[in-house]
Amino acid sequence: MGITERKEREKAEMRRRIVDAAIDMFVAEGYEKVSIRNIADKIEYSPATIYLYYKDKDELLYDVQAEAFQRLADHFRTHVVSEDPLERLHQLVMSYLDFAREYEELYDLMFIIKAPMNTVENEDKWDNGEDAFGQLRDTVGACVEKGLIRFTDHMIATLSVWAFAHGFISLNLRCRINIAELNEENIPIIMRQSVQHYLDTIKV
Amino acid sequence: MGITERKEREKAEMRRRIVDAAIDMFVAEGYEKVSIRNIADKIEYSPATIYLYYKDKDELLYDVQAEAFQRLADHFRTHVVSEDPLERLHQLVMSYLDFAREYEELYDLMFIIKAPMNTVENEDKWDNGEDAFGQLRDTVGACVEKGLIRFTDHMIATLSVWAFAHGFISLNLRCRINIAELNEENIPIIMRQSVQHYLDTIKV
């Protein structure tokens, strides 16, 4: 009975088509401009059809987010290559900044906007970020373990590094850093200097 | 000719009424649930009337934001009272965390959501945050000046402290810190510990 298998495959293909269209539009035009109708237009189906494959927009965004987190994890795997833990940490944080700058709209979806993370309530809730976060945790963990940075608690160390980078990125993405009377060209420089300074400061 | 003056006063009063209604609804129900129609309902006017006093929703949100920033500045003035620069810095950062927790939706409007800061393009663009930011800058500045923290550049120091706190707050507000397999009760504790650790780390 290969029909049910084929149907399942077709269903998966359709979901892929929807997610691909959605993520393309996100990267190109940003969260605000992506509507169900736009996506439906792009894949040449009626808006109602999307609701045969996703129960609502949040469920779709959840898949888009999963894809985005996978790309971040891949980004890390490509750029975090050193054997030295401190060097690895440096590469990881800097490639995090790079990712945020290259894919602003994905970063937005992953870490800033409200939907869908706080609405989706299934058991494997955080599988999305697990991979990328795991790499951060392992890298920071190695530094703590070997006494290379001024932390004793793994979680505090990991969250601190993440929060520091995210704080700069999100204040910048939302144009709040400008409150400090900085012009736009200076911001990336100041950001890198600040992150560099932070990494220097936490070194033993 | 007191009529034009009275008219101006009435216009200002109407704007106040609109902003007050809006900010009340923000605090109570959050950004998502506040629509022009809701505000109009609350002040018992037609939606179209609001457009006689604000050219669009962004312009209204800008005023709401200004009010929110003023409240943060007042919050600082109340809680940042020590003469010792390091103690002041501690009080400021901790009261920032408090403010974010007590007025989540205001914090959202001020630092996280997209509108209206990146759309409003008038000259006195950042007057909104100037007061609160000024207090942060002065406090951090005093610490740098007296060689109490491991920074030489004032701006880097100020932005670093801010970004660190904001990073934790916003990751928490958007439920991203949960990626680290933490349950909700632990997060405020971990946040305070991390911030405390950070302030300890930057001390000379």
Added chain:
DNA sequence: AAATATAATGAACACTGTTTATTAAATCCA
């Protein structure tokens, strides 16, 4: 080939921000 199950859709609902033509009220001027 007819009956049944599945897939896709057009049209509608309730909402959003915003604009415009119309009505009501206040002010001005003779």
Added chain:
DNA sequence: TGGATTTAATAAACAGTGTTCATTATATTT
């Protein structure tokens, strides 16, 4: 004071949103 004029408020509409549902078209099964 009474009529003309300016100002204020609104109802209704437009184009957009997410979402649902009855209806139609297409596969699959018998």
